[in-house]
Amino acid sequence: MATVTKPTIQDRGYAHPEVLVSTDWVAEHLEDPNVRIIESNEDPLLYPSGHIPGAVEVDWVRDLNDPLVRDYLDKERFEELMSSIGVTPEMTVVFYGDKNNWWATYAFWVFQLFGHENAKIMDGGRLKWELEGRPMTREIPKYPRTQYKAKDRDDSRIRAFRDQVLAHVEAHKPLIDVRSPEEYRGERLHMPDYPNEGALRGGHIPGAANVPWSRAINPEDGTFKTAEELREIYEKEAGVKPDDDIIVYCRIGERSSHTWFVLTYLLGYPHVRNYDGSWTEWGNLVGVPIEKP
């Protein structure tokens, strides 16, 4: 365990601290019938190998994506998913997962397309829970099925599509490319250690600043940096302003959902959208400009 005392979530200066919960909070709410804990990972074997007692799994490939159209699940499938894990619209869902909550924030973002606002992220994710030696189980919980009624999916507020991105570029509005510097410079077409997923060209969307997503995280325990540290990165270094109309992107919109979460909730920026088409679309799109050094 870390020996340095870190500021609590409430003391970090976030615009919306209520969207984060600590591992202590989760430990105290394991039996809370109004709380559903959801693990979302990139590695499909992590959850079955051990998870927070009572936590259900939402898998980004199987549960959140449409298998035939490159899109997220529709309202009916979202209602089915929520009903199957025993969630009601009033219930608070708490996401956590591997890789610094990368996939947890992705699931959180998809849930926001359907307006499930009672949603939180466990600060530090799976890493912090494990580092603290907290209980894990392999038991898969079963909850009584609910009849979840979802709001209509609203892509307009937090999701950006390619034509909107093109207009954004032409209007010289800010974009943040959250991929690795090598991907941003076009020296590689995929993230380090990951295979190439098929973009034809390397580079970035014209005008985008490069802020790798994981800079928002304290690597030793996966917790988020303080608002002051985050402002230093995004405002001073990358030059974005809180009231800007900002589009974030990465490779398929997963890493950038993490940055979307940071900018929207921790810094309180009101106009941030995630371009989930990201580089796997833009880097293959006929007729759009790219930029590279």
Place this chain on the structure above:
Amino acid sequence: MSQPIPPKLAELLDEFADITDRYERYEILTEFADAFRPVPEHIARPPYPQDHLVPYCESQMYFWARPDGDHAFKFYFASENAQSISARAMAAILDETCSGAPAWQVVHIPDDLPQRLFGKDLAMGRTLGLVSLVGMVKNVARTHVKTCPQCQAQAERGE
């Protein structure tokens, strides 16, 4: 007719072919991950040399092969990533079912082995990383078979 693969792997694939519940599938894979043992120290110790790093494996898995009999190999893996559970399961399966098997059988391991074991819900990135692990094992066998007339004869006979 498909070429023979190592019998232990064929048995495991038969077992997986009948599984419809993903958690049953994951339970078996998790048991393999639990059984994973890293490369023994007399072969390598951390920090592991970069030239043994498996390309495209996001879990930073390392790979070694040592002869085990005239036409077989013992396969070793290691990972410095504590959360690399899928990669550890895949590595443990390759060691358990393919170490000691004749090279002319190992070359016929199906390229879609990760999907057959993990199911169709694997993300593309994850799939290709696991395929890369399989590729490392097959490459060792392929290189051996190329220089071994006896292995080529065995392969032709389909034994």
